[in-house]
Amino acid sequence: MTNQQTTERDQLLVELRELIADREREGIRGLAERMGPAEWADLIPQLDRDEIATLVDWLPDAQIPDLLTELEPEQAADILRTLAHGDAADVLEEMPPDVAADIVGELEAHEAAPILIQMRPAEAAELRDLLAYPPDTAGGMMTPAFVAVRADAQASDVVAALRRASETAETFSYIYVVDDARRLVGVLSLRNLVLTRPDTPVRELMALETIRVRADIDREAAARLVTDYNFLALPVVDADDRLLGIITQDDVADVLEQEATEDIERLGGQQPLDVPYRLASVALLFRRRIGWLLLLFVASAYTGTVMRAFEQQLQAAIALSLFIPLLIGTGGNIGSQTVTLVVRAMGLGELRLRDIGWVLWKELRVGLAMGAVLALVAFGRADLPLIGLAVGPDVALVVAISIFAISIWAITVAAVLPLVLRRLGVDPAVVSAPLITTVVDGTGLVIYFEIARLVLGL
Amino acid sequence: MTNQQTTERDQLLVELRELIADREREGIRGLAERMGPAEWADLIPQLDRDEIATLVDWLPDAQIPDLLTELEPEQAADILRTLAHGDAADVLEEMPPDVAADIVGELEAHEAAPILIQMRPAEAAELRDLLAYPPDTAGGMMTPAFVAVRADAQASDVVAALRRASETAETFSYIYVVDDARRLVGVLSLRNLVLTRPDTPVRELMALETIRVRADIDREAAARLVTDYNFLALPVVDADDRLLGIITQDDVADVLEQEATEDIERLGGQQPLDVPYRLASVALLFRRRIGWLLLLFVASAYTGTVMRAFEQQLQAAIALSLFIPLLIGTGGNIGSQTVTLVVRAMGLGELRLRDIGWVLWKELRVGLAMGAVLALVAFGRADLPLIGLAVGPDVALVVAISIFAISIWAITVAAVLPLVLRRLGVDPAVVSAPLITTVVDGTGLVIYFEIARLVLGL
Numbered sequence: 001m002t003n004q005q006t007t008e009r010d011q012l013l014v015e016l017r018e019l020i021a022d023r024e025r026e027g028i029r030g031l032a033e034r035m036g037p038a039e040w041a042d043l044i045p046q047l048d049r050d051e052i053a054t055l056v057d058w059l060p061d062a063q064i065p066d067l068l069t070e071l072e073p074e075q076a077a078d079i080l081r082t083l084a085h086g087d088a089a090d091v092l093e094e095m096p097p098d099v100a101a102d103i104v105g106e107l108e109a110h111e112a113a114p115i116l117i118q119m120r121p122a123e124a125a126e127l128r129d130l131l132a133y134p135p136d137t138a139g140g141m142m143t144p145a146f147v148a149v150r151a152d153a154q155a156s157d158v159v160a161a162l163r164r165a166s167e168t169a170e171t172f173s174y175i176y177v178v179d180d181a182r183r184l185v186g187v188l189s190l191r192n193l194v195l196t197r198p199d200t201p202v203r204e205l206m207a208l209e210t211i212r213v214r215a216d217i218d219r220e221a222a223a224r225l226v227t228d229y230n231f232l233a234l235p236v237v238d239a240d241d242r243l244l245g246i247i248t249q250d251d252v253a254d255v256l257e258q259e260a261t262e263d264i265e266r267l268g269g270q271q272p273l274d275v276p277y278r279l280a281s282v283a284l285l286f287r288r289r290i291g292w293l294l295l296l297f298v299a300s301a302y303t304g305t306v307m308r309a310f311e312q313q314l315q316a317a318i319a320l321s322l323f324i325p326l327l328i329g330t331g332g333n334i335g336s337q338t339v340t341l342v343v344r345a346m347g348l349g350e351l352r353l354r355d356i357g358w359v360l361w362k363e364l365r366v367g368l369a370m371g372a373v374l375a376l377v378a379f380g381r382a383d384l385p386l387i388g389l390a391v392g393p394d395v396a397l398v399v400a401i402s403i404f405a406i407s408i409w410a411i412t413v414a415a416v417l418p419l420v421l422r423r424l425g426v427d428p429a430v431v432s433a434p435l436i437t438t439v440v441d442g443t444g445l446v447i448y449f450e451i452a453r454l455v456l457g458l
Numbered sequence: 459m460t461n462q463q464t465t466e467r468d469q470l471l472v473e474l475r476e477l478i479a480d481r482e483r484e485g486i487r488g489l490a491e492r493m494g495p496a497e498w499a500d501l502i503p504q505l506d507r508d509e510i511a512t513l514v515d516w517l518p519d520a521q522i523p524d525l526l527t528e529l530e531p532e533q534a535a536d537i538l539r540t541l542a543h544g545d546a547a548d549v550l551e552e553m554p555p556d557v558a559a560d561i562v563g564e565l566e567a568h569e570a571a572p573i574l575i576q577m578r579p580a581e582a583a584e585l586r587d588l589l590a591y592p593p594d595t596a597g598g599m600m601t602p603a604f605v606a607v608r609a610d611a612q613a614s615d616v617v618a619a620l621r622r623a624s625e626t627a628e629t630f631s632y633i634y635v636v637d638d639a640r641r642l643v644g645v646l647s648l649r650n651l652v653l654t655r656p657d658t659p660v661r662e663l664m665a666l667e668t669i670r671v672r673a674d675i676d677r678e679a680a681a682r683l684v685t686d687y688n689f690l691a692l693p694v695v696d697a698d699d700r701l702l703g704i705i706t707q708d709d710v711a712d713v714l715e716q717e718a719t720e721d722i723e724r725l726g727g728q729q730p731l732d733v734p735y736r737l738a739s740v741a742l743l744f745r746r747r748i749g750w751l752l753l754l755f756v757a758s759a760y761t762g763t764v765m766r767a768f769e770q771q772l773q774a775a776i777a778l779s780l781f782i783p784l785l786i787g788t789g790g791n792i793g794s795q796t797v798t799l800v801v802r803a804m805g806l807g808e809l810r811l812r813d814i815g816w817v818l819w820k821e822l823r824v825g826l827a828m829g830a831v832l833a834l835v836a837f838g839r840a841d842l843p844l845i846g847l848a849v850g851p852d853v854a855l856v857v858a859i860s861i862f863a864i865s866i867w868a869i870t871v872a873a874v875l876p877l878v879l880r881r882l883g884v885d886p887a888v889v890s891a892p893l894i895t896t897v898v899d900g901t902g903l904v905i906y907f908e909i910a911r912l913v914l915g916l
Contacts, residue, residue, distance in 0.1 A: 010810075042686060042807070045808055046808070046810075159652055159653065162649070162652055162653060163653050166649065166653060173631060173690070190631075190648050190649070190652065191620070191624065191648070193652060194617055194620055194648065194651060194652055195617065195620060195621050195624060223711075226711075227708060227711045227712065227715075228500060230708040231708075232631070232690065232707070249690070249707040249708065249711070250685060250688040250689075250707065252711055253681075253684075253685045253707070253710055253711045253714055254685065256711055256714060256715055256718075257685075257714055257718070257806070260714075260715070260718035260719075260722070261718075261802055261806070263722065264718070264721065264722055264725065264798055264802045265798060265799065265802070267722065267725070267726070267798065268725070268794050268795050268797070268798025268799065268891060269791055269794050269795050269798075270795045270798075270799075273799070276803070276806070276808055277799050277800070277802070277803035277808055277809070278803065278808045278809070282820060282823045282824055282827070285799075285820070285821075285824045286824050286827045286828060289792075289795050289824065289828065290827075290828055290831060292791075292795075293788070293791060293792065293795070293828060293832065294831070294832070294835065296787075296788070296791050297784070297788055297791075297832060297835060297836075298835075300783065300784050300787045300788065301784055301839050303783035303784050303787070304780045304781060304783075304784055304839070304847050305847070307779060307780040307782075307783070308780055308847060311776065311780075314776065314779060315776060318769065318772065318773060321765060321772060321779050321782075322762045322765040322766055322769075323762060324765075324779075324782060324783065325758065325761035325762075325765070325782065325783075325786055325899050325900070325903065326755070326758050326759055326761050326762055328783055328787075329754075329758045329761070329786075329790075329895065329896060329899050330751070330754070330755055330758065332787075332790070332892070332895060333727055333750075333751060333754050333755075333892040333895070333896070334747075334751065336726050336727050336890075336891055336892050337726050337727050337728045337747050337750075337751070337892075339726070340722055340723060340725065340726025340727075340728075341723065341726065341728075341731070341735050341743075342735070344719055344722045344723070344735070345734070345735035345736065348715070348719070348734070349500075350503055350504070350734055350735055350736045351735070351736070352468075352504075362740060362743070363743075365740045366740055366743045366744050366747065369740070369744045369748075370744060370747065370748055370751060373748060373752070374751065374752070374755060377752065377755060377756075378755075381759050381762070389762050389763070389766060432794075433726060433794055433891050433892075434790070434791040434794050434795075434891075437787065437790060437791070437895070438787060438791070441783050441787050442783070445783065
């Protein structure tokens with residue numbers, strides 16, 4: 001069914017693109033009527049900026065909020081800038097407040113002010129409140145669209161409150177119970193409400209022990225709390241325990257996906273893009289990548305110094321140079337395997353600082369086994385006449401011992417560095433595969449040449 | 459607040475470990491009473507196998523199902539094997555059916571049969587049904603614990619059905635409407651039910667257009683459908699549209715996290731572990747990593763052949779060898795950046811096959827810019843006397859041109875290979891950073907030596 005859906009959507013995309021290219025206003029409007037939020041969510045990331053601008057021009061006004069909801073905040077802000085202030089205000093009012101706040105957050109203060117002024121005061125105030133929290137905090141991902149009641153209400157009052165809120169509240173799974181100062185005192189599940197009599201007091205239905213998070217905690221920590229507890233929503237409070245908003249499960253999946261993407265990008269040796277790859281401009285890609293690349297280049301440049309220091313040995317046994325790319329490449333590969341495992345396990349909260357000895361002991365045993373296998377293969381590659389380079393048993397022995405030593409060394413660096421850096425307060429995800437490779441390149445050469453000096457007596 | 463919780467949990471873990479080490483039965487039971495599902499979910503992955511075995515021995519029977527629910531299926535199966543068949547059956551009956559099925563799926567048929575026989579027939583049948591679907595399909599992640607009613611029922615009948623199901627149904631967010639043949643005909647949200655009169659017919663309340671998935675589709679596709687539509691649950695049907703189960707949002711976050719972990723592990727140059735790092739034995743780590751490592755080693759061995767082919771050039775200008783690690787290292791780093799971006803974007807569904815030209819054009823421009831910057835820095839490193847290696851302007855020019863050419867080449871390989879492999883039906887995530895590095899190592903050397911031959915006339 002989903003394969004079929006994929007094909008249908010591919011056709012939809014082709015159709016939409018053609019309509020946009022041909023500037024077929026009526027066709028676009030007709031197509032838009034057949035599309036739901038999920039179709040927009042799927043198609044829009046595949047359109048270019050120009051195509052989206054045309055789409056916004058020609059879609060019925062009522063569709064614009066839905067469309068902007070599916071865009072990245074940065075991209076939606078670009079579109080908002082093209083609208084008249086009054087139209088922009090109307091669009092923001094129709095969007096979920098947490099999404100609207102993310103978009104307004106992308107605008108400069110002088111761009112946002114005239115739009116907020118055109119909004120209904122209550123909704124503008126709501127947006128301003130949400131904007132106070134950075135996007136990477138629980139406050140930044142919460143929505144203020146929840147339902148709250150007092151403890152002295154009855155079940156029937158709650159149903160009435162739900163009816164009033166049915167337009168605006170994002171989730172009905174829980175109803176929160178607050179006191180006069182809006183402090184969170186309990187929670188009531190919709191299922192309990194359905195199964196009770198209308199005159200039951202809320203006090204009897206509610207659960208008192210309510211897990212909550214402060215608005216300023218990291219959004220990833222809040223998201224993991226939702227998945228750990230299998231909550232449908234998690235209440236967010238301020239320092240005085242006043243209920244500010246809720247985090248809903250659908251936002252949690254998005255946040256965890258974004259955090260995984262950031263980890264992957266960092267592990268690849270670059271700063272996170274913060275936007276989907278499709279929307280990243282060449283200039284942005286360059287900026288996010290050149291920094292680490294130059295740093296690694298400079299760090300890697302010392303391999304030249306190492307090579308020069310051992311120039312004498314190299315000239316005495318030129319055969320040694322044949323194996324340099326193989327040796328340092330393999331060291332980098334082993335280091336890359338270990339660092340991905342360790343950094344991901346740290347990201348998932350499986351590994352903590354105190355585990356450093358445990359991780360090292362485990363990885364060392366893996367390294368001993370893999371190093372032994374590789375040493376054997378390397379000896380064959382160096383010494384054997386037909387499949388190998390036939391450099392003779394002496395150099396072959398140097399290569400085999402070196403690859404064993406470099407395997408152990410690479411695995412040690414890759415296992416220890418992320419945990420040590422976290423102790424120093426550095427995000428362990430900066431320890432990328434390229435960083436480990438670079439560290440192992442130069443040090444691996446020293447290991448190789450020192451072993452050559454010892455074994456060959458150079 | 460969560461920082462505080464972390465500290466509390468760290469203390470809890472230390473306490474639990476001491477109690478286990480001292481075999482303090484009463485203490486363990488006392489502690490267990492203070493723990494909820496989220497505490498178990500957090501602590502258990504940090505315990506060793508032996509510690510968990512002790513815990514299972516000494517916890518009250520009623521706690522065992524909760525504990526097993528938080529373990530990996532493989533690990534929970536190990537524990538199940540240590541229990542008497544009757545006890546194992548009791549434990550499985552108390553667990554969510556989808557989790558129980560995953561655990562039984564880890565057992566051999568001859569281990570599972572005697573346990574299933576001791577279970578209540580209806581629950582055993584439910585497990586057998588679930589076991590028919592592979593774990594990586596929608597059927598493998600669904601739960602049969604949903605609420606279904608007929609279209610001719612009234613709202614009050616639905617409430618009665620909910621009351622009966624309140625023990626077993628995993629989610630109450632939606633009530634599904636089925637016909638006589640159990641085919642899915644509509645869906646009713648709990649919020650509509652709350653807001654309606656008791657005698658309203660279900661037919662009037664339900665939505666007819668219900669998104670559903672077939673049990674045999676890939677679980678990641680099903681999970682993305684749930685997040686695309688912001689559903690609280692997604693119905694799973696068989697080929698005849700009969701309702702089999704539902705996928706709930708909390709399972710979706712878990713699946714997306716696992717899929718991201720698999721992508722990260724593959725990008726690091728290894729097969730996915732399929733279990734959390736903490737639970738992976740040394741033998742498993744070795745098996746999952748040695749295959750790719752050997753393959754890359756063999757592939758990388760041709761660098762030796764390339765070096766030998768250019769031995770004459772190397773001897774004529776030994777200074778060339780100084781830059782080999784730097785050049786191929788940088789090529790690998792650039793390739794690693796690109797391949798992570800492209801593979802992740804493909805994993806998230808942002809890039810498709812037809813985008814290959816678009817991606818290449820984008821990456822080439824990034825590569826031109828980065829290559830130019832690096833070439834300048836490389837020239838300085840090679841030619842300048844104090845901070846550089848002072849090899850003279852000729853060799854410096856060779857190095858600068860080479861790094862520019864290798865940048866472009868690395869970025870091309872890394873951008874094109876994942877998309878081409880998908881066209882060939884290979885999972886693009888096998889294109890790891892180490893694979894790109896290996897490909898670029900040897901070919902980069904050829905580029906370097908050919909440029910040297912041209913420029914220096916060797």
